[in-house]
Amino acid sequence: MSSKTKIVVLHMKEIIYTGIFLVLAIVLAVLLFIMFGKEKQADPTSADVIYHAGVYTSPITLNDNTFDVEVTVDESHINSISLVNLSETATAMYPLMEPALDALSSQIYAAQSTENITYEEENKYTSLMLLDAIDKALEKALVE
Numbered sequence: 580m581s582s583k584t585k586i587v588v589l590h591m592k593e594i595i596y597t598g599i600f601l602v603l604a605i606v607l608a609v610l611l612f613i614m615f616g617k618e619k620q621a622d623p624t625s626a627d628v629i630y631h632a633g634v635y636t637s638p639i640t641l642n643d644n645t646f647d648v649e650v651t652v653d654e655s656h657i658n659s660i661s662l663v664n665l666s667e668t669a670t671a672m673y674p675l676m677e678p679a680l681d682a683l684s685s686q687i688y689a690a691q692s693t694e695n696i697t698y699e700e701e702n703k704y705t706s707l708m709l710l711d712a713i714d715k716a717l718e719k720a721l722v723e
Contacts, residue, residue, distance in 0.1 A: 596638045610672040630720040635713040636663070639708060644669040648680075652720050657691055660713060661685045679705045683713070695718065 629654040637648050646665040651658045662680060670676070679702040686696050693714050698706035 616675050628722055630654060630657075630717070631722060633720065635716040635719045637712040639712050639717075648709060648710065648716055650713055650716040650720070652717070655691075657687055657717070660687065667685060673705070675705050676709075677706070678702070680709055682706070683709055687713070 615665070634649060634651045638645055639648060644666060646669060647663045649659075649661050649663045651660075660680065660683070662677065667677070675686045679698070682698065682702070683696060683706055687693055690696070690704075693710055696710060698710075
């Protein structure tokens with residue numbers, strides 16, 4: 580029986596360098612797994628992007644009075660609806676304009692849509708005209 584004994588000599592520098600490279604390789608593998616391994620899950624509180632964020636207007640002309648319906652949106656919400664460039668003359672001539680817009684706005688904010696909006700019979704035509712202008716402004720904001 581002849582046994583050959585092998586003696587392995589390791590230098591301390593080589594052991595330290597190997598250990599450092601192993602740790603770095605593990606850290607790199609973990610980072611790559613975190614970055615590319617998992618599919619990114621959408622935040623359930625954020626909705627899909629529906630609109631280009633901004634302020635959009637749609638003109639309304641009644642007789643010789645022109646004013647705008649201004650709709651402010653972010654990526655997924657309708658934030659505000661208002662009448663701009665409305666003169667005192669137009670306010671006096673069409674007193675139902677602002678109350679009708681307030682009633683419509685509260686429903687639109689709650690539903691985040693202009694679908695299935697109800698209005699009073701006395702404000703029917705005013706409400707329909709305002710809804711049409713709001714829809715036109717929202718069409719400008721839509722992401723295609």
